[in-house]
Amino acid sequence: MSATDVAPADDEAAIAIPKWQFNVALAGLLCVMAVSALDANIVGPALPRITSDLGHLSELSWVLTVFLLASTAATPVYGKLSDMYGRRPLVTTAVLIFLAGSAACGLAQTMPQLLAGRAIQGLGAGGLMTLTQITMSDLVSPRRRGSYQGLFGAVFTLANLGGAPLGGAITELWSWRWIFYVNVPIGLAALALIWAGLPPGQRSSTHRIDYAGILVVSAVSTCLLVALSLGTSLGWTSLPVLGLLAVAILLAIAIFPVERGQKEPLIPIGMVRNPVWLIATLVSCALTMAVFGSLAFLPLFLQLVIGLSPTMSGLVMAPTAAGLMLSLLVGGQIITKTGRYKTLAVAGVSIATLSLVALAWATHAGLGGGSMAALLLPVGVGLGLVMPGLTVALQNAVAPSDIGTATATSGFFRSLAGAFGVAAAGAIVAARLDAARPAGVQEGNMASLGLQQIAALAPDARALVVGHYQSAIFISFVVGAAVAAIGLLLILMLKEQVLSTKAGKDREAAALHV
Numbered sequence: 001m002s003a004t005d006v007a008p009a010d011d012e013a014a015i016a017i018p019k020w021q022f023n024v025a026l027a028g029l030l031c032v033m034a035v036s037a038l039d040a041n042i043v044g045p046a047l048p049r050i051t052s053d054l055g056h057l058s059e060l061s062w063v064l065t066v067f068l069l070a071s072t073a074a075t076p077v078y079g080k081l082s083d084m085y086g087r088r089p090l091v092t093t094a095v096l097i098f099l100a101g102s103a104a105c106g107l108a109q110t111m112p113q114l115l116a117g118r119a120i121q122g123l124g125a126g127g128l129m130t131l132t133q134i135t136m137s138d139l140v141s142p143r144r145r146g147s148y149q150g151l152f153g154a155v156f157t158l159a160n161l162g163g164a165p166l167g168g169a170i171t172e173l174w175s176w177r178w179i180f181y182v183n184v185p186i187g188l189a190a191l192a193l194i195w196a197g198l199p200p201g202q203r204s205s206t207h208r209i210d211y212a213g214i215l216v217v218s219a220v221s222t223c224l225l226v227a228l229s230l231g232t233s234l235g236w237t238s239l240p241v242l243g244l245l246a247v248a249i250l251l252a253i254a255i256f257p258v259e260r261g262q263k264e265p266l267i268p269i270g271m272v273r274n275p276v277w278l279i280a281t282l283v284s285c286a287l288t289m290a291v292f293g294s295l296a297f298l299p300l301f302l303q304l305v306i307g308l309s310p311t312m313s314g315l316v317m318a319p320t321a322a323g324l325m326l327s328l329l330v331g332g333q334i335i336t337k338t339g340r341y342k343t344l345a346v347a348g349v350s351i352a353t354l355s356l357v358a359l360a361w362a363t364h365a366g367l368g369g370g371s372m373a374a375l376l377l378p379v380g381v382g383l384g385l386v387m388p389g390l391t392v393a394l395q396n397a398v399a400p401s402d403i404g405t406a407t408a409t410s411g412f413f414r415s416l417a418g419a420f421g422v423a424a425a426g427a428i429v430a431a432r433l434d435a436a437r438p439a440g441v442q443e444g445n446m447a448s449l450g451l452q453q454i455a456a457l458a459p460d461a462r463a464l465v466v467g468h469y470q471s472a473i474f475i476s477f478v479v480g481a482a483v484a485a486i487g488l489l490l491i492l493m494l495k496e497q498v499l500s501t502k503a504g505k506d507r508e509a510a511a512l513h514v
Contacts, residue, residue, distance in 0.1 A: 022139070025197025026148075029132045030155045031190030032095060035183050036128035037159035038166075039102075039121070045168035045299050045314040046176040053176070054111040064296060065426070066115050068419035069225045070122025073218040075415055076266050078127035079134060079408020080209060087135040088198040092191060094131060098124025099187045106180040117180075130411040135198070137395050137403045148332070154325050163321075168314035212258050213266030216251055221416050223248035228423035267409050268402070276397035279494045280390040281410040283345070285417035286487030287352060287386060291379060293421025294356055294480035295320070297429055298372075301363065301473045305466055308369055316369045316376070323380025331385050341389030342496040348389075349491050352382030353484040360477035363470060386491070397497060421483075425476045432472035 047063060082090040101121030108114035132152065140148050170178045227244035234241055259265035271277055295317075302313035331344050355378040362375055391407070398406040 028193030034159045035186045037156040038163045042163040042167035042179045045310045046171040049176050064422045067118040067122040070119045071126035072415035074123045074126030075412040076408045091131045094124045094127030095187050102180045102183040106177040130408050134407050165314040168310035171310050210262045210266040220251045277394045280394040283487045283491045284390050284414050288414050289417040289421035290480040290484040292418040293425040294477050296422045296425045305470045316373045319373045319377040320380040323377040324384040327381045327384030345386045345389045348382045348385030349488045355379040356481035364474045429472040432468045
């Protein structure tokens with residue numbers, strides 16, 4: 001086998017495998033990224049129809065929160081297990097769990113059944129994006145990884161770009177159930193490519209699972225997110241909400257002594273003290289919280305306030321993905337050529353912050369779908385400039401043996417931040433709708449109204465409800481812009497390091513642990 005037939009271990013790939021096998025593995029990972037990204041956007045336009053068929057508007061946030069809760073709790077576990085058993089077995093497990101959850105969602109006949117399916121989906125989704133990043137850190141050096149981040153970003157964005165309009169079109173032409181079934185063929189294709197391209201994982205006896213850490217971290221995230229969701233219906237001063245928040249705080253404090261006593265903690269204290277990892281993670285959390293929270297209920301705003309169809313609301317959301325793809329492709333090439341990432345990250349956070357401010361004004365002014373679409377474009381541009389650089393920065397700043405844990409742990413906090421943003425936005429929406437209760441709607445029933453019920457209200461009552469919902473989205477964007485501004489202050493403190501030209505596994509001379 002000639003040198004031209006093998007992926008080079010000193011500059012690009014840590015494992016001397018044929019180029020065709022490297023490319024097949026890369027294609028499989030791209031499919032995994034695609035199925036993860038598609039699910040992120042395809043559900044949004046269908047949520048009003050789903051809640052009309054299976055439940056009420058008050059349960060809308062749970063469809064999003066349950067998925068994020070499960071994926072958040074599972075994310076750090078995948079990183080540790082992939083260090084123990086190899087990447088391919090864990091990618092396979094994550095995809096199969098995700099597909100099982102997708103099928104369960106499509107078959108759901110009640111809202112509890114749908115929520116159970118979304119929880120299963122989340123358990124699988126927690127490993128999809130994280131494991132693709134971890135695996136690529138084994139195969140590609142940090143210096144060259146920027147270009148591959150652009151490639152993955154393009155696929156991610158194309159899936160996002162098609163997800164929203166595809167979700168709206170499927171909902172209108174067939175049924176919302178098919179937005180879940182579409183995951184199955186893509187996921188099965190990804191598994192076939194991964195098994196053909198990635199070498200088998202090898203079990204390592206040098207790693208141990210931190211069961212105590214998994215239990216405590218999962219309990220913290222569960223208590224916090226459930227409290228945020230229940231606060232919208234039971235009230236923020238209710239005993240269950242206050243009790244869950246108190247338990248979450250106590251468990252969060254207990255994480256440090258629990259992890260300090262573990263030989264291989266789920267969240268290593270030393271890694272948290274790494275300033276590059278810490279700032280990169282905090283910035284990604286702030287931006288994820290801001291954007292997820294601001295955009296979570298925007299499709300419903302476009303349909304309820306502006307009067308767009310599900311398909312058109314999906315098309316209005318599409319420029320976010322278009323801007324993301326453009327900036328990822330350009331930014332990835334810049335990182336590879338220059339080895340610098342901080343300038344792009346600062347520019348990205350700045351653009352995203354200003355865009356959220358502009359969107360807050362647009363929702364307050366009641367601008368049309370075209371104006372909203374134009375303002376959503378720079379949101380994607382900002383995300384695309386900052387996220388790949390932060391991932392490369394934190395992976396480059398830790399020891400090669402800690403790349404899996406560092407990537408997964410950062411992903412865990414980012415997922416938790418996204419779930420917190422969605423829950424907070426749901427709380428804002430519920431509070432504003434409750435203040436808009438017209439005559440004839442009983443106490444506590446306001447957030448249970450679906451689109452059809454709102455449309456059936458008297459003109460004055462409907463105008464009151466729509467006005468308060470518009471106010472809620474405005475407040476969500478204002479809060480999101482404030483959180484993004486905090487991320488901007490943090491990114492200025494990020495210390496830029498020289499990117500290594502060695503792939504992760506080559507740096508630690510531990511080949512064949514993919």
